[in-house]
Amino acid sequence: MSFGTLILAVIVIAAGAFFLSRRKVLGLADGDRRRLHSLPHYHGMHALLLAAVPALLLLFAWSVLQPVVVDRTAVSHLSGENYDTSGERSLAMSEVRRVADAIDGLIKGGKLNSDDLDGLSIDDLGRRLEETGIPVLADVPPQILDSARTYRSASAAGDLIKIGLVLLLALAGAAYGYSVAHPDLRARNRTEMGVRALLVAAACVAILTTFGIVLSLLFNTIEFFRIYPAHEFFLNLTWSPSFGGGSDLGIIPLLWGTLYISFIALLVAVPLGLFSAIYLAEYAHPKFRSVAKPLLEVLTGIPTIVYGLFALLIVGPALSSVYGRGGLGWMPSDTAVITAGLVMGIMLIPFVSSLSDDVINAVPQSMRDGSYGLGATKSETVRKVIVPAALPGIVGAILLAASRAIGETMIVVLGAGAAARMSLNPFEAMTTVTAKIVSQLTGDADFASPEALVAFALGMTLFVVTLGLNIVALAIVRRYREQYE
Amino acid sequence: MSDTTVPVASQVGHRSLLEPDALLKKRRRKESWFKMLGLGAVMTGLFFLVVLIASIVYNGIPAFTQTYVTVPVTLPADKLDKTGNRNASEMRKVSTFGYRPLIEQALIDTLADQGISSPFEDGGDLADLLSDGAAADVRERVLRNTDLVGKTVEFDLLASSRIDGYYKGRVDRVSVERGMVLTPAHLDVADALHERGLIERRFNLEFITGADASDNRPEQAGVGVSLLGSLFMILVVVALAVPIGVAAAVYLEEFAPQNRFTDLIEVNISNLAAVPSIVFGILGLAAFIQFANLPQSAPLVGGLVLTLMSLPQIIIPARAALKAVPPSIRQAALGIGASRNQMVFQHVLPLAMPGILTGVIISLAQALGETAPLLLIGMVGYIASNYPEGFLDGFVSPNSALPAQIYEWSKRADPAFYERAWGGIIVLLVFMLAVNILAVVLRRRFERRW
DSSP: OOOOHHHHHHHHHHHHHHHHHHHHHHHHHTTOOOOOOSSSHHHHHHHHHHHHHHHHHHHHHHHHHHHOOOHHHHHOOOOGGGGGGGHHHHHHHHHHHHHHHHHHHHHHHTOOOOOGGGGGGGGHHHHHHHHHHHOTTTOOOHHHHHHHHHHHHHHHHHHHHHHHHHHHHHHHHHHHHHHHOOHHHHHHHHHHHHHHHHHHHHHHHHHHHHHHHHHHHHHHHHHHOOOOOOOOHHHHHOOOTTTTTTOOOOHHHHHHHHHHHHHHHHHHHHHHHHHHIIIIISSSSSHHHHHHHHEEEHHHHOOOHHHHIIIIIIHHHHHHHHHHHTTTTTSSSSOOHHHHHHHHEEEEEEEEEEEEEEHHHHHHHHHHHHHHHHOOOOOHHHHIIIIIHHHHHHHHHHHHHHHHHOOOOOOHHHHOOOOOOOOOTTSOOOOOOHHHHHHHHHHOOOOSSSSHHHHHHHEEEEEEHHHHHHHHHHHHHHHHHHHHH | OOOOOOOHHHTTTTOOOOOOHHHHHEEEEEEEEHHHHHHHHHHHHHHHHHHHHHHHHHGGGGGGGEEEEEEEOOOOOOHHOOOOOHHHHTTTTTTTHHHHHHHHHHHHHHHHHHHHOSOEEEEEEGGGOOOOTTTHHHHHHEEEEEGGGSEEEEEEEOOOEEEEEHTTSSSOOOHHSSSSOOOOHHHHHHHHHTTTTTTEEEOOOOHHOOOOOOTOOOGGSSHHHHHHHHHHHHHHHHHHHHHHHHHHHHIIIIIOOOOHHHHHHHHHHHHHHHHTTHHHHHHHHIIIIIIIIIOOHHHHHHHHHHHHHHHHHHOOOHHHHHHHHHHHHHHHOOOOOOOHHHHHIIIHHHHHHHHHHHHHHHHHHHHHHOOHHHHHHHHHSSSOOSSSSTTTTHHSSSSOHHHHHHHHHHHSTTTHHHHHHHHHHHHHHHHHHHHHHHHHHHHHOOOOOO
């Protein structure tokens, strides 16, 4: 029984419980709805929730946990010097899974009887797989085959128990719901409690997600620091991963690239965004504002991959034709800090401008009127009254934009280049933390190697930095808002 | 003496009030400068937008047309169907290598018929005009309609990407000479065929519906399969993020007591909204693929990651929409005896629905264009060449997604793929535009002012 059919079965049982319970209470009340404590459908819903919710919860929990448990049983067969480190074991486990899948394929295709499997040697299996055209598993050690057998039997047993338990729980819930169904049952109150519990659960998904992010970063980062010294990671000035081992994985050049590109992006976005916001809030005709503002905001709605391609194929070559080999000769390649920074700046213009627009509009009109009354011109009012009053909010907006810039991925992957370099020349290619996370995790590297695990440490750094920036920015914005409200 | 006039202060400077002095002139100049600066900033922003849109359209439109060569191919029965049964499964034994000589011969014959002189003795060189996939295309069509065997049939075959580029202005004689595949003589032949109407550029539906192709056949690549991948992911997001997000918003806005736990949830939501998308990719890799052993490159995993990403984007506007429903509605409902749940689900939620829907749709559009997290869960580097076999299979079988496909193309060496990438962006933006227009229409239609 597959996942889908199992869910369907639970739904059918729950629906049955709904209709039966509703009929039962109506029957007990002789069809007179006034004698029921709650409306009839609440009595049905009560049984439905009892039948469906625990069963579905069990199903999801079991589905998540079963692979973990099965892996642990199967891994116990893998002992010996070849399987000492967790990396070797996880590699071996993926092999085990592949063998198990291949055996499943054979049995499904009728090429192998499941009873014969126990007597099968590894050579037999290899031959049979070859006959069916499944890629041959070269030199599979017998331990792996043993482990694959355990894996299969454990998964099969787990699946069977899962189906049994889930159906049992659904039926038990339905039966209990039906048995307590009675006109005097406080069905509405109980159902509403259940619904409210579900709402709380939905709200908790946010906490779980944060928890999941922190855990997945933390575990792998700890694993990374176990095989690669932390002081090397934070203080080493070179980044040169080599998948053969012995790589230098210093974060400083990546941080330098990240900060440099973000700095250029902010250099573009902050003045343009701020002046746009001031113009739109203080000067523009309402008609112009109603056209220009949404048009500018289109720039935030465009996916970052589009900006990445724009950087790679339009802005890079255009800059290169002026500053590159054909022109001034400063720019060795199309991808450079300035390319990525410029495009990222364009992306951030509306971000800065709409946030600043909000804070400028929040400055009370009385302050403007006071300034005009003293004879100040509009620009003097803006520079000497509005901007200073809105400054904390504007700083908050800039910090939020900076956190966006630091976390941006696609533009730098496509536009900034791949070489980790520490230089002051903005026309040179550099790389960033996010770009390296992508390149370290999309290669064919073994997950347990420091070259792949370093991505989690980079991710952790990124997470901490952006989170810190956001908390500070939001705190500033919030404190400022309270001032005038 | 009473009517003696006191000298007026302004007359002392011998200057009218209407005539600005130097300082005022300077201040006014500054004023207009400042205003111009603001206008310039807005205009620069709009200018960038125009450049962006223009380059997308200019570079992407050619992807929707493709160059075809019309060739009458003779399909000899003795080579393609030795048994003479016209049975497709038997004819499958003849591989594309069996069809290639037929196409080469057809090209030589066409040139002879049309009186085009060419320096090519060998049909193999001449066949470089056509796509590598031309033989497979002919074979596919013959197997679908076995009656064609024994006849001479006119086929519209895909031209190779370089010939295609020649007619789109991407390739010229100089670059052809530098390249290894074609010679200027090929272009002469192509020009002669073009004059006679045998080479033509026309609309290419295959680009929208087709699958990705390998590195050396950019002329065959399309976005169809990856578009399906994106749609399956969006389905997952709709099925999970929308109910969970709305439920969370309802709880926080209507039921949550003011306590530490509620604060914790709110802080979490606002922080998640600002976590860089690549971090969600790491979460997907570690939690769904490493820990839960879900399949790599599957739209299901992509959908789960995008679900977690779009939750804050759904919850925050949904809360605003719920907050905008006036308290009088709530009081009226409670006053006539509704329970709190009934008040929320039967009165407040329906009234807040338009606002909630707008937020949902905008977050879906964002999810559709998101790329970075998909890179980490293996949706790049996978060549999306197969359509999913069925509805459920579409969720778990490896696939790409539209933005991931665009990224994949932008990394390939052949510039012909760049054109495809721009074309893919047009498809993506059209989808997002459609979704956003839907949001605007919904808002206009159902918007309610209290």
